[in-house]
Amino acid sequence: MSTTLYIIITALVALGVGVYIGRVLLNQVFRKQQDAAREKAKLIIKEAELDAESIKKNRIHEAKEKFLSLKAEFEEDSNKKKQIIIQNEAKVKQREQQVITQLEQVKRKETELNTLKEQLTVQAENLKKRKEEVEKEHQSIIGQLEHIANLSASEAREQLVETLKNEAQIQASSYVKDVVAQAKLTATKDAKKVVLETIQRTAAEHAIENCVSVFNIESDDVKGKIIGREGRNIRALEAATGVEIIVDDTPEAIIISGFDPVRREIARLALHRLVSDGRIHPARIEEVVAKTKKNIEEEIVEIGERTIIDLGIHGLHPELIKMVGRMRFRSSYGQNLLQHSREVANLCATMAAELGLNVKHAKRAGLLHDIGKVTPDEPELPHAILGMELAKKYKEHPDVVNAIGAHHDEMEMTAMISPIVQACDAISGSRPGARREIMESYIKRLKELEETAIGFEGVNQCYAIQAGRELRVMVDADNVTDERAQQLSFDISQKIEKEMQYPGQIKITVIREMRSVSYAK
Numbered sequence: 001m002s003t004t005l006y007i008i009i010t011a012l013v014a015l016g017v018g019v020y021i022g023r024v025l026l027n028q029v030f031r032k033q034q035d036a037a038r039e040k041a042k043l044i045i046k047e048a049e050l051d052a053e054s055i056k057k058n059r060i061h062e063a064k065e066k067f068l069s070l071k072a073e074f075e076e077d078s079n080k081k082k083q084i085i086i087q088n089e090a091k092v093k094q095r096e097q098q099v100i101t102q103l104e105q106v107k108r109k110e111t112e113l114n115t116l117k118e119q120l121t122v123q124a125e126n127l128k129k130r131k132e133e134v135e136k137e138h139q140s141i142i143g144q145l146e147h148i149a150n151l152s153a154s155e156a157r158e159q160l161v162e163t164l165k166n167e168a169q170i171q172a173s174s175y176v177k178d179v180v181a182q183a184k185l186t187a188t189k190d191a192k193k194v195v196l197e198t199i200q201r202t203a204a205e206h207a208i209e210n211c212v213s214v215f216n217i218e219s220d221d222v223k224g225k226i227i228g229r230e231g232r233n234i235r236a237l238e239a240a241t242g243v244e245i246i247v248d249d250t251p252e253a254i255i256i257s258g259f260d261p262v263r264r265e266i267a268r269l270a271l272h273r274l275v276s277d278g279r280i281h282p283a284r285i286e287e288v289v290a291k292t293k294k295n296i297e298e299e300i301v302e303i304g305e306r307t308i309i310d311l312g313i314h315g316l317h318p319e320l321i322k323m324v325g326r327m328r329f330r331s332s333y334g335q336n337l338l339q340h341s342r343e344v345a346n347l348c349a350t351m352a353a354e355l356g357l358n359v360k361h362a363k364r365a366g367l368l369h370d371i372g373k374v375t376p377d378e379p380e381l382p383h384a385i386l387g388m389e390l391a392k393k394y395k396e397h398p399d400v401v402n403a404i405g406a407h408h409d410e411m412e413m414t415a416m417i418s419p420i421v422q423a424c425d426a427i428s429g430s431r432p433g434a435r436r437e438i439m440e441s442y443i444k445r446l447k448e449l450e451e452t453a454i455g456f457e458g459v460n461q462c463y464a465i466q467a468g469r470e471l472r473v474m475v476d477a478d479n480v481t482d483e484r485a486q487q488l489s490f491d492i493s494q495k496i497e498k499e500m501q502y503p504g505q506i507k508i509t510v511i512r513e514m515r516s517v518s519y520a521k
Contacts, residue, residue: 216252216253217252217253217254217275218252222275223247223254225275225278225280226245226247226254226271226274226275226280227247228280228281228282232282233280233281233282233285234247236282236285236286237267237270237271237285237289240270240285240286240289241263241266241267241270241289242263243256243257243263243264243267244256244257245257245267254271256268256271261329261330261331262296262326262329265296265329266289266292266293266296267289269292269295269296270285270288270289270292273288273291273292274288299325300322300325300326300328300329301321301322301325302325303324303325303328303338304321304322304323304324304325304326305321305325307324307325307338307342307367308321308324308367310342311342311345311346311363311367312363313345313360313363313364313367316364317394317395319394320368320371320390320391320394323371323374323375323390324338324341324367324368324371325338326374327341327370327371327373327374330373330374335428335429337370337373337374340370340428340429341366341367341368341369341370342367343428344366344367344369344421344424344425344427344428345363345364345366345367346363346366347366347424347427347428348362348363348365348366348417348420348421348424349362349363349366351420351423351424352417352420355420357416357417357420358399358416358417361397361399361400361403361415361417362403362417362420362421364396364397364400365399365400365403365404365417365418365421366421366424366425368387368391368396368400368404369384369387369403369404369407369421369425370383370387370425371387371390371391371404372384372385372386372387372388372389372390372404373387375390382408382410384404384405384406384407384408384410384411385405385410385411387404387405388401388402388404388405388411391404398415399415399416399417399418400415400417402414402415402418403415403417403418403420403421404421406418406421406422407421407422407425408422409422426504445468445500445502446464446468448500449464449468449471449496449500449502449506450462450463450464450471452492452495452496452499452500453471453473453492453508456473456488456491456492457479458475458476458479458480458484458488459473459474459475459476459488460474460475460476461473461474462474466507468502468506469504469505469506469507470506470507470508470509471492471496471506471507471508471509472509472511473488473489473492473508473509473510473511474511474513475488475510475511475512477512477513477514480512482512485510485512486510488510489508489509489510492508492510493506493508496508
């Protein structure tokens with residue numbers, strides 16, 4: 001037991017001695033590391049100080065260079081500004097010298113004016129005296145003349161006035177004749193200028209109205225449903241809408257034929273609803289057609305309101321608005337009536353503005369000029385007179401009423417805008433492509449036009465182009481001179497005017513070409 005205790009104590013003592021020795025050794029190692037770190041830190045600090053000193057010198061050098069550069073720029077800028085100031089000072093001194101010179105001139109002129117004023121005052125006094133002397137002499141001469149002629153001054157004055165009056169009337173009559181002749185020469189030119197400017201500023205698209213509408217279907221199976229058993233559905237639809245439904249071999253299409261666009265539109269919309277719904281029988285057809293008619297009436301009112309808003313027309317009676325909307329579903333010679341009326345309204349407004357007339361009245365009359373074509377009852381009256389009666393009934397302006405009634409010469413024109421409406425109606429209807437002609441009559445008119453020109457002596461060929469609006473005539477250069485070509489153009493135009501009927505005007509162009517041909521062999 002004692003040996004064990006001894007060993008333990010010895011071990012503890014050895015452990016303590018070892019720990020002490022370890023701590024001593026550890027402290028020595030730590031001190032060496034601290035010394036090494038201090039040395040390294042000193043080296044780093046020394047290097048940093050050297051780098052800082054180098055950077056400082058570089059920065060100072062750069063700053064000096066920058067300072068010198070800025071200083072040079074500043075001195076240069078200062079020299080420029082100084083030079084500008086010197087120049088401005090020289091200009092100011094020069095201006096001062098000019099002002100001083102001008103002041104001296106003004107003073108000199110003022111002195112001269114004062115002298116002149118004094119001279120004028122003296123002359124005025126002399127003239128006043130002279131006037132008094134002349135007045136006395138005048139009275140004396142008048143007295144002598146009255147004594148010689150046995151006439152008083154008033155009687156002589158009346159005779160003189162009468163003589164001058166007769167001479168003035170003769171001169172005025174001659175002047176009026178000259179003015180009228182000059183006006184006739186320039187009126188046609190000015191009128192053409194106004195019309196051309198109006199047409200160019202009012203561009204319109206033309207769409208020819210057809211008498212058929214095409215209803216597209218998804219498949220040909222729908223055709224059987226539309227026809228119905230023994231054709232009862234199609235007969236009911238035709239009876240309810242007043243159009244002809246053509247179901248033929250045309251793939252995926254049904255043709256709706258009728259002269260009334262409103263009826264065709266009702267039939268098309270009704271067919272669309274019936275096909276979409278799938279229930280097609282006579283009772284359902286009558287119900288859908290009735291609803292469609294009501295919707296079309298509402299659409300007509302909406303079209304009329306939108307039209308007058310677009311044109312800037314205010315205060316139109318509701319019935320007239322409804323009739324304007326019905327124009328959308330009417331056509332005249334294939335030309336859509338609403339589009340035609342809108343174009344005429346814009347043309348009238350432009351032309352009235354060019355001529356200094358009432359633009360609002362002109363535009364209103366242009367829109368309503370064909371309103372008689374869409375009346376529900378359609379009495380046996382010309383549409384111009386019927387439209388005039390409607391405009392008068394709904395309290396339109398008298399100028400508008402007269403323009404509507406007189407645009408086809410059914411009555412006398414009393415308003416300034418009446419001939420404008422008539423001219424614009426003709427312009428709109430005579431545009432190339434605006435109205436449709438029957439093909440046979442169209443081709444016949446073109447042939448007659450060419451045959452009329454080919455009959456003249458010296459004409460080799462002629463061609464009607466631009467839908468019959470222009471005739472180009474090729475002449476023989478050997479037999480037709482330049483002067484004869486001009487006369488030939490006039491002769492052809494006169495013959496066309498006398499023998500043919502056509503819308504608008506036809507331009508006759510005579511082309512005389514001289515060709516020299518040689519062959520190198």
